[in-house]
Amino acid sequence: MAFARILFALLLLLLPRAAAAELRHGQGVLWQVVYEAKPVAHIFGTMHSSDPDIMALPPQVAQAFRAAPTLSVEVILDETAMQRISAAMRLPKGQRLQDFVPPDVFSRAAAAAEPLGWQPIHLSRLKPWAVAMLISFAPDDARRKNAPPPLDLWLMETARARHKPVYALETLGEQVNVFDAMPTQDQVAHLRAVAMPAPEKRRVLAAMKDAYLRRDIEHIFRMMREDEKPDARALREKIDKRLLDDRNKRMVERMLPRFDDGGAFIAIGAAHLPGENGVLALLEGRGYSVTRIY
Numbered sequence: 471m472a473f474a475r476i477l478f479a480l481l482l483l484l485l486p487r488a489a490a491a492e493l494r495h496g497q498g499v500l501w502q503v504v505y506e507a508k509p510v511a512h513i514f515g516t517m518h519s520s521d522p523d524i525m526a527l528p529p530q531v532a533q534a535f536r537a538a539p540t541l542s543v544e545v546i547l548d549e550t551a552m553q554r555i556s557a558a559m560r561l562p563k564g565q566r567l568q569d570f571v572p573p574d575v576f577s578r579a580a581a582a583a584e585p586l587g588w589q590p591i592h593l594s595r596l597k598p599w600a601v602a603m604l605i606s607f608a609p610d611d612a613r614r615k616n617a618p619p620p621l622d623l624w625l626m627e628t629a630r631a632r633h634k635p636v637y638a639l640e641t642l643g644e645q646v647n648v649f650d651a652m653p654t655q656d657q658v659a660h661l662r663a664v665a666m667p668a669p670e671k672r673r674v675l676a677a678m679k680d681a682y683l684r685r686d687i688e689h690i691f692r693m694m695r696e697d698e699k700p701d702a703r704a705l706r707e708k709i710d711k712r713l714l715d716d717r718n719k720r721m722v723e724r725m726l727p728r729f730d731d732g733g734a735f736i737a738i739g740a741a742h743l744p745g746e747n748g749v750l751a752l753l754e755g756r757g758y759s760v761t762r763i764y
Contacts, residue, residue: 511734578665
């Protein structure tokens with residue numbers, strides 16, 4: 471499983487509330503970055519998925535990717551990285567998930583995991599945040615045989631096949647730490663929030679896919695906050711900061727050296743792009759101009 475793919479599913483379930491006004495940079499998935507009249511990069515907002523419709527790159531995106539001398543992605547995943555993720559997800563020896571989560575939360579998580587082929591005994595060995603990640607897969611995607619790699623990984627493999635340098639904007643440890651460093655009570659509350667029956671999950675993910683293909687990232691922001699309960703807001707704000715705001719700042723710092731090459735291609739989850747604390751606004755604050763291409 472690609473950690474970035476799982477993280478994006480969780481990210482969509484925890485997007486910050488959009489204000490009544492139009493969300494800044496809320497429409498579009500491909501943006502050109504210019505500095506002092508010189509194009510320095512394209513930033514592509516991805517959906518971490520292997521769905522054929524998502525994988526079919528629009529011509530504008532394909533052209534920018536093909537012409538770019540370098541590719542930057544959130545994190546570089548290889549076999550060693552996946553082994554580290556697997557180890558980070560497991561509880562210490564002698565502990566069980568049931569030691570930390572109430573019975574009703576465990577039952578809901580087990581029901582959500584069953585269509586994905588996971589049994590309660592498997593969940594028992596994992597940390598609450600790790601179970602939340604696992605059950606964020608679409609049931610149909612999880613069971614699809616011979617599925618291609620998710621879009622981000624496909625871009626990385628393709629770039630390497632074309633002898634383009636590939637750079638990471640985050641380390642694996644930084645991505646894992648987004649959730650691993652959360653207090654246990656917040657992990658449990660997070661798990662409670664994302665555990666949902668398979669039909670509801672299919673409906674939500676289908677609506678997200680539709681909005682993404684329309685390049686309407688703002689709609690995803692609004693859709694996921696329509697029914698937010700007041701008692702969930704504090705947890706959401708904590709996770710928003712860890713999952714989006716802090717990471718956006720870090721990724722901007724690390725993509726700037728790539729701009730020196732000119733024409734860099736940056737591929738990150740689409741929800742990192744819009745908003746006042748989004749990557750595009752942060753770049754504008756540093757004197758860059760951004761223009762929607764697609």
